Amino acid sequence: MADSRLLCVLADIPDGGAISRHVESATGGFQIILMRRGRQVFAYHNECPHQGRHLDYVPGKFLIKNAQIICAAHGATFAVESGSRISGPCSSGLVRFPVQLEGDEVRLA
């Protein structure tokens, strides 16, 4: 039986980069963003607070520069470590998603 709490291993996320994962739910599931800095992993719903669009420019590919993730739709920027809005056409930040690192495995918290 597959381990439903396991999202990926740390090496799946490029250091300084991001990947996406699908999380199952009773309503069909949703996408999250997993960003990495060293051994720290930051997870957020893949939903921009501006118009609710995914932040990736193609599925699973994200724009990250100077510790900020940039929404590919209209350029809103958010801090990788907090999800806080830095600039752009929205008034709030990204919604954090609870994950934890167990050894080298990234898991649902």
Ligand code: FES
């Ligand atoms: S949907 Fe992200 S900036 Fe508009």
